[in-house]
Amino acid sequence: MQRRLLHTTRHTLSHIGSSPVFLTPDVKLSSVQMLVPTVIPKGTQKIVLNRLLSVAGPKGEINLQIPDFVKMDAGNPAVLKIEIEDEKNKIQKSMWGTYRSLINNAVVGVTDGHSSTLRFKGTGYRVMLEKDAKTGQEWVKMKVGRCNVEGLPIPEHIVCETPSQTLLVLRGPDKQKLNLFAARLRNMRPPEPYKGKGIYFNDETIKLKAKKVK
Structure with a gap:
C-alpha cells in the first residue's frame, strides 16, 4: 500500500513572479545604477532599491526603482522572465510577484495604457x-x-x-x-x-x- 505524503520538500515557485512578461518590438528596457539608493525597512531586515528601470513605449516612459535581487532574463526579445537571486530568502520570495506585477503594469501602460x-x-x-x-x-x-x-x-x-x-x-x-x-x-x-x-x-x-x- 502506497503511503500518502502530507508534505513535500520541493520548493514552490511564485505563480505570479514566475509568469513571463510579454514584450512588443516597440518596448525598450534600460537599467542604470542609482547614485542614492532608497532603503525600505522590512521588519528586522531591509530592501535596498538601487537600480532604476526605464520602460519606454508608444504611450510614454515609466521609471521603476527595483532592488538588485530582482533579475531580468531578456534572452527572448518577446518574453521577459523575472527571477530572484535566492528563492529561499523570505523577503525576496515575498516581493517576487510584486515586482513582476509592477514591471508588467509598466509594459502594458506604455503600449496600451x-x-x-x-x-x-x-x-x-x-x-x-x-x-x-x-x-x-x-x-x-x-x-x-x-x-x-x-x-x-x-x-x-x-x-x-x-x-x-x-x-x-x-x-x-x-x-x-x-x-x-x-x-x-x-x-x-x-x-x-x-x-x-x-x-x-x-x-x-x-x-x-x-x-x-x-
Whole structure:
C-alpha cells in the first residue's frame, strides 16, 4: 500500500513572479545604477532599491526603482522572465510577484495604457472638465452635494474624458499614478452607506445600511 505524503520538500515557485512578461518590438528596457539608493525597512531586515528601470513605449516612459535581487532574463526579445537571486530568502520570495506585477503594469501602460472610471451617484451630482484661462491647466470640477464646486488639476500624462455628466474616465500609462489621482477625487465624496450617494471607483459597490430610527 502506497503511503500518502502530507508534505513535500520541493520548493514552490511564485505563480505570479514566475509568469513571463510579454514584450512588443516597440518596448525598450534600460537599467542604470542609482547614485542614492532608497532603503525600505522590512521588519528586522531591509530592501535596498538601487537600480532604476526605464520602460519606454508608444504611450510614454515609466521609471521603476527595483532592488538588485530582482533579475531580468531578456534572452527572448518577446518574453521577459523575472527571477530572484535566492528563492529561499523570505523577503525576496515575498516581493517576487510584486515586482513582476509592477514591471508588467509598466509594459502594458506604455503600449496600451491603463484606464479607470469614476461614477457619480446622487441628486445633482455631476462632473465636468474646465481649463484655467490664465495658466492653461485643465481641471476636474465636481458638484457632489455641497454649495461650492470642488476639483483637482489633472496631472501630466493623465487624460480625462466625460462621456456623461455622471461618468469620468481617466487614462494614462502609469497605473499607480492614475489610480492615486482617481482615489484623491473619490475621497472628496466617498459613497455613504445609507442612501448610496457618492463617487464610485470602477466596479465598486457598497452594502446599504438600514436607516436609523429614533
